Amino acid sequence: MNIISIAYKNLKRKRIRSILTIGGVAVAVAVLVSLLGFDRGYRQSLTSNIDKMGYQLLVTAKGCPYEAATMMLKGGGGLRYMDANIYEKISSDTRIDKITPQLVATEYDPNRGDGQGGFALYMGITDSYLTLKPWTKFKSGKWFSSDTADEAIFGYEAAEFEQRLVGDKIFIPNINKIMTVVGIFERTGTQDDGTIFLPLKATQAIFSLPDKLTGIGIKLKNLGDIADFEESLYNVPSIQVVSMSQVRGTILNLVSSAKVLANSIAVIAIFIAVIGVVNTILMSVFERTREIGVMKAIGASQLDIFKLIWTETILVCTFGGVLGSILAFLGSSVVEKIIKGILPYAPSGQLVLINPGLLLAAFVGAIILGVVSGIYPAWRASSMRPVEAIRTGE
Amino acid sequence: MNTLIVKAKKLTKVYKLLAENIAAVNNVDLEVSPGEFVSIMGPSGSGKTTLLDMIGCLDSITSGQLEILGNDVSRAKESNLVKIRRGNIGFIFQDFSLIPSLTALENIQLTLYFAGIKQETQKSISLLEKVGLGHRINHLPKQLSGGEKQRVAIARALAAEPKFLLADEPTGHLDTENSQEVFDVFKQLNQEKGLTIIVATHDTELGSQAKRVIYLQDGKIISE
Numbered sequence: 001m002n003i004i005s006i007a008y009k010n011l012k013r014k015r016i017r018s019i020l021t022i023g024g025v026a027v028a029v030a031v032l033v034s035l036l037g038f039d040r041g042y043r044q045s046l047t048s049n050i051d052k053m054g055y056q057l058l059v060t061a062k063g064c065p066y067e068a069a070t071m072m073l074k075g076g077g078g079l080r081y082m083d084a085n086i087y088e089k090i091s092s093d094t095r096i097d098k099i100t101p102q103l104v105a106t107e108y109d110p111n112r113g114d115g116q117g118g119f120a121l122y123m124g125i126t127d128s129y130l131t132l133k134p135w136t137k138f139k140s141g142k143w144f145s146s147d148t149a150d151e152a153i154f155g156y157e158a159a160e161f162e163q164r165l166v167g168d169k170i171f172i173p174n175i176n177k178i179m180t181v182v183g184i185f186e187r188t189g190t191q192d193d194g195t196i197f198l199p200l201k202a203t204q205a206i207f208s209l210p211d212k213l214t215g216i217g218i219k220l221k222n223l224g225d226i227a228d229f230e231e232s233l234y235n236v237p238s239i240q241v242v243s244m245s246q247v248r249g250t251i252l253n254l255v256s257s258a259k260v261l262a263n264s265i266a267v268i269a270i271f272i273a274v275i276g277v278v279n280t281i282l283m284s285v286f287e288r289t290r291e292i293g294v295m296k297a298i299g300a301s302q303l304d305i306f307k308l309i310w311t312e313t314i315l316v317c318t319f320g321g322v323l324g325s326i327l328a329f330l331g332s333s334v335v336e337k338i339i340k341g342i343l344p345y346a347p348s349g350q351l352v353l354i355n356p357g358l359l360l361a362a363f364v365g366a367i368i369l370g371v372v373s374g375i376y377p378a379w380r381a382s383s384m385r386p387v388e389a390i391r392t393g394e
Numbered sequence: 395m396n397t398l399i400v401k402a403k404k405l406t407k408v409y410k411l412l413a414e415n416i417a418a419v420n421n422v423d424l425e426v427s428p429g430e431f432v433s434i435m436g437p438s439g440s441g442k443t444t445l446l447d448m449i450g451c452l453d454s455i456t457s458g459q460l461e462i463l464g465n466d467v468s469r470a471k472e473s474n475l476v477k478i479r480r481g482n483i484g485f486i487f488q489d490f491s492l493i494p495s496l497t498a499l500e501n502i503q504l505t506l507y508f509a510g511i512k513q514e515t516q517k518s519i520s521l522l523e524k525v526g527l528g529h530r531i532n533h534l535p536k537q538l539s540g541g542e543k544q545r546v547a548i549a550r551a552l553a554a555e556p557k558f559l560l561a562d563e564p565t566g567h568l569d570t571e572n573s574q575e576v577f578d579v580f581k582q583l584n585q586e587k588g589l590t591i592i593v594a595t596h597d598t599e600l601g602s603q604a605k606r607v608i609y610l611q612d613g614k615i616i617s618e
Contacts (some may be wrong), residue, residue: 293489297450299481299505300508301473302472304508386453
């Protein structure tokens with residue numbers, strides 16, 4: 001016989017009450033673990049998404065930096081164009097390691113998504129695009145035959161979504177253009193997966209945007225030159241330079257306000273759980289007043305009683321912590337879906353990242369929760385005077 | 395060896411009830427020597443339980459002096475009282491007061507646990523066997539009859555090998571047959587082991603079976 005088994009047996013006496021209290025702790029822990037997991041996952045996915053763009057700087061037409069940031073990551077509306085000769089001007093800079101021009105275009109396709117309609121994202125690129133992203137591999141097919149060919153390469157998800165294979169013909173609505181699929185990329189875990197790539201010159205021709213670009217991706221030889229390089233482009237009219245770290249910061253800022261709200265919910269959940277635990281244990285202490293008196297009569301010291309009630313509280317919280325961690329772990333995919341539905345911009349990759357370290361932290365946190373919430377009920381129980389405790393129950 | 399079990403001088407316990415002071419135990423002088431079997435008798439409200447609580451170091455005293463096993467407990471704090479209770483005094487209550495979540499065996503082991511004594515399962519089982527419950531060791535209190543519960547309670551009171559037993563109305567919830575059995579166990583323990591036993595009861599027939607009978611009325615000893 002030891003204190004843990006006595007405490008466990010006491011909890012089993014009011015099974016439903018104990019289970020409900022454990023459930024309360026579990027929900028609080030699950031919410032907290034999910035939120036912390038989201039914080040890590042989102043940051044990591046975003047960083048990896050941005051790293052996988054392959055460039056540290058993007059030159060775009062002048063406009064709102066937020067818009068530029070979203071456009072770059074998401075594609076879509078509000079596109080602004082700049083002249084292609086800017087590319088020629090910039091590319092001679094010796095600080096540049098790699099540089100690639102791009103032209104993004106979107107077209108509404110009423111048949112997209114089983115007739116629901118949606119925007120297809122097209123991106124005109126040159127072969128320099130792949131030098132910036134050496135990890136991009138072909139799943140099937142090959143590169144465009146020329147810079148003007150009516151050919152398309154699909155990102156992994158775009159191909160899956162439209163059920164495309166190499167050799168298929170695709171139709172660009174409104175413009176009434178037929179293209180041939182010549183290649184499909186493997187999954188990269190970036191926005192590229194959902195993009196349809198076309199040769200740059202062909203894109204300019206098809207969408208009637210001769211000598212226009214939406215962006216120029218740049219990778220410098222030396223990371224330390226970024227500020228200098230940005231400064232040197234500052235005076236070029238009608239363009240702006242967005243650095244990827246800026247974009248990352250901008251997006252993290254956008255999510256941070258949502259995070260503050262979510263974190264306060266987690267704090268409230270924990271607070272409610274603590275109150276629930278204290279209430280339950282205190283109730284069971286009062287119900288067992290006489291029993292505690294009897295224990296004192298048969299030799300239990302104040303410390304013995306304190307330890308017993310404390311152990312009960314810690315057990316409740318530990319069970320809750322374990323259950324909550326399991327819930328968070330199993331429910332992370334559901335939480336991920338919900339978050340992806342709510343957030344204005346969700347990077348691809350795992351958004352809710354729950355790893356053993358986080359689960360261990362949750363477990364330890366739950367025990368601390370028990371240690372803290374157990375102090376008052378345990379103190380109340382241990383400070384009962386034996387004779388009063390015994391006579392109270394009579 | 396001749397240390398008195400109980401040595402009370404002008405022992406008094408006053409309760410405040412509204413504006414009135416009520417002396418539940420009033421100037422009681424009492425000495426109990428090792429090996430005695432004392433029954434304290436009297437009508438309800440005569441102060442039996444209060445006297446037993448003080449002797450059992452469960453309650454503080456208002457005035458007078460009280461020594462238990464040679465220790466002056468008149469002004470002792472709870473942390474010191476527990477040291478005297480633990481392993482020295484075996485308690486038996488009217489309503490048995492077993493811990494409902496623990497089996498008969500575990501109820502006995504709990505006493506050993508609190509007393510800091512090595513919990514020999516075999517010893518606990520043989521205690522239960524001695525009170526005729528060898529076949530009931532893994533039963534919960536709710537699965538036992540009143541008489542069986544009181545026998546578990548006796549075994550529990552004996553587990554830590556106390557210097558004396560305190561029983562407050564131990565037969566109050568039992569029928570005549572079971573009540574007599576409990577007293578038979580007391581007599582046997584007293585005669586064979588020389589265990590000191592102090593019983594409070596209002597059952598004159600049972601109470602008079604003790605070697606020494608003390609009558610209490612309005613908190614005072616009226617005859618011995």
